[in-house]
Amino acid sequence: MRPRRFLPAGPLKGRIRVPGDKSISHRSIMLGALAVGETRVTGLLEGEDVLATAAAMRAMGATVERVGAGESGGEWRVSGVGVGALLQPEGPLDMGNSGTSTRLLMGLVASHPIAVSFTGDASLSKRPMGRVIDPLSEMGASFEASEGGRLPLIVRGATPAVPITYRLPVASAQVKSAILLAGLNTPGETTVIEPVPTRDHSERMLKGFGADLTVTVEADGTRIITIKGEAELKPQVIDVPGDPSSAAFFIVAALVTPGSEVVIENVGLNPTRAGLVEVLRQMGGQIEFLSEREVGGEPVADLLVRHSALKGITVDPAIAPAMIDEFPVLFVAASLAEGVTVTSGLDELRVKESDRLAAMAAALTLAGAAIEEREDGLVITGTGGAPLPGTAADAQVTTHLDHRIAMSMAVAGLVSSGGVEVDDTRPIATSFPNFEALLASLAG
Ligand SMILES: O=C(O)C1=C[C@@H](OP(=O)(O)O)[C@@H](O)[C@H](O)C1
Numbered sequence: 001m002r003p004r005r006f007l008p009a010g011p012l013k014g015r016i017r018v019p020g021d022k023s024i025s026h027r028s029i030m031l032g033a034l035a036v037g038e039t040r041v042t043g044l045l046e047g048e049d050v051l052a053t054a055a056a057m058r059a060m061g062a063t064v065e066r067v068g069a070g071e072s073g074g075e076w077r078v079s080g081v082g083v084g085a086l087l088q089p090e091g092p093l094d095m096g097n098s099g100t101s102t103r104l105l106m107g108l109v110a111s112h113p114i115a116v117s118f119t120g121d122a123s124l125s126k127r128p129m130g131r132v133i134d135p136l137s138e139m140g141a142s143f144e145a146s147e148g149g150r151l152p153l154i155v156r157g158a159t160p161a162v163p164i165t166y167r168l169p170v171a172s173a174q175v176k177s178a179i180l181l182a183g184l185n186t187p188g189e190t191t192v193i194e195p196v197p198t199r200d201h202s203e204r205m206l207k208g209f210g211a212d213l214t215v216t217v218e219a220d221g222t223r224i225i226t227i228k229g230e231a232e233l234k235p236q237v238i239d240v241p242g243d244p245s246s247a248a249f250f251i252v253a254a255l256v257t258p259g260s261e262v263v264i265e266n267v268g269l270n271p272t273r274a275g276l277v278e279v280l281r282q283m284g285g286q287i288e289f290l291s292e293r294e295v296g297g298e299p300v301a302d303l304l305v306r307h308s309a310l311k312g313i314t315v316d317p318a319i320a321p322a323m324i325d326e327f328p329v330l331f332v333a334a335s336l337a338e339g340v341t342v343t344s345g346l347d348e349l350r351v352k353e354s355d356r357l358a359a360m361a362a363a364l365t366l367a368g369a370a371i372e373e374r375e376d377g378l379v380i381t382g383t384g385g386a387p388l389p390g391t392a393a394d395a396q397v398t399t400h401l402d403h404r405i406a407m408s409m410a411v412a413g414l415v416s417s418g419g420v421e422v423d424d425t426r427p428i429a430t431s432f433p434n435f436e437a438l439l440a441s442l443a444g
């Protein structure tokens with residue numbers, strides 16, 4: 001364990017660049033590994049989760065190598081084996097802490113003639129895999145899972161797999177992507193029906209790599225995504241934009257720390273990811289988009305964020321999928337806003353790296369915030385900008401191997417009287433290895 005007390009600091013001033021988008025980084029390596037030829041990636045997130053994906057694709061035959069350091073992430077080359085040609089790995093694939101690696105790779109394996117054993121850390125081993133086992137079983141794959149459909153588990157792929165039409169029972173980009181990736185090596189057309197839109201990086205990138213994929217949107221917003229199987233993917237050159245989920249910690253940090261003015265460069269603003277900015281603006285947050293442009297087929301801008309007097313709001317649950325990983329840090333913003341913030345419809349937060357509703361309720365309460373935990377959300381009465389008391393000298397926030405709890409509570413420490421002590425900062429490296437260094441650079 002690596003504990004740390006995050007002390008009050010600020011104002012935050014300066015310009016930073018956050019690492020590459022985690023979702024796009026995972027997919028760049030996976031799709032590169034399935035294309036024939038060399039895919040080049042710049043701005044790749046070199047966090048532990050993405051490195052787990054890289055190791056897994058190597059174990060299944062692709063060449064995945066770092067060729068240099070870039071301004072905001074690594075330069076990598078991926079030489080793929082071709083759809084249908086993944087090799088049998090010699091041993092189990094250790095997915096570490098990464099739900100995205102696990103679920104997407106289960107999809108890939110499901111339609112290849114290989115049997116793969118997946119393992120993970122204590123957090124990942126508690127997370128539900130039944131949500132991908134169900135559709136992939138319909139496609140013909142078979143599974144030997146631990147109790148409750150959890151890791152460790154073995155996937156035996158089916159060849160040929162059976163194309164299905166599957167209506168997502170949960171709003172999950174990981175489940176959607178697992179099915180689409182399985183569909184790549186499945187004869188015929190595989191269709192996912194998505195009643196609530198989730199991040200669409202898989203669709204954009206599969207098309208970019210040359211897959212025959214169509215998306216139709218019905219009058220009520222339901223998305224119907226169809227991929228034609230036995231695809232041939234063509235290698236791509238990918239520039240990964242900055243991760244809005246990582247930028248989120250610095251957006252909130254600048255909004256809540258008096259006197260702050262920060263520019264966060266090159267932040268991805270795909271509409272399926274940009275919910276936090278919308279909610280923070282509704283709360284009175286001053287967030288400006290500078291130099292809006294496109295990077296790697298995704299909308300991007302530099303964000304200018306200034307300290308703002310935030311007010312509590314009722315967050316529309318419909319926006320949840322567009323900011324699903326940002327709720328922990330939104331709860332910190334709400335704890336320092338004026339008035340009451342009500343969130344609901346957040347059951348999915350209970351099955352992330354930790355139960356994020358319970359973990360954030362406990363953490364913020366320990367730091368002196370006024371939190372009511374409900375079944376599907378938190379109700380938070382903010383301080384109106386006054387610092388939180390912080391954690392007592394003998395108390396530590398429990399991060400439960402969850403990077404987002406650790407980083408959110410680091411932000412809470414900035415606007416606290418006595419600082420906030422977290423029990424373990426190691427999980428931060430899963431998604432944002434230089435988080436603490438960037439925080440220190442802005443605090444001067
Ligand atoms: O597809 C992806 O890259 C991700 C999807 C989301 O998970 P769910 O699909 O479980 O909502 C998100 O929480 C995760 O960080 C990344």
Ligand SMILES: C=C(OP(=O)(O)O)C(=O)O
Nearest residue numbers: 097098099100101325352
């Ligand atoms: C939920 C997350 O990631 P994953 O599901 O890939 O572990 C996250 O990064 O917040």
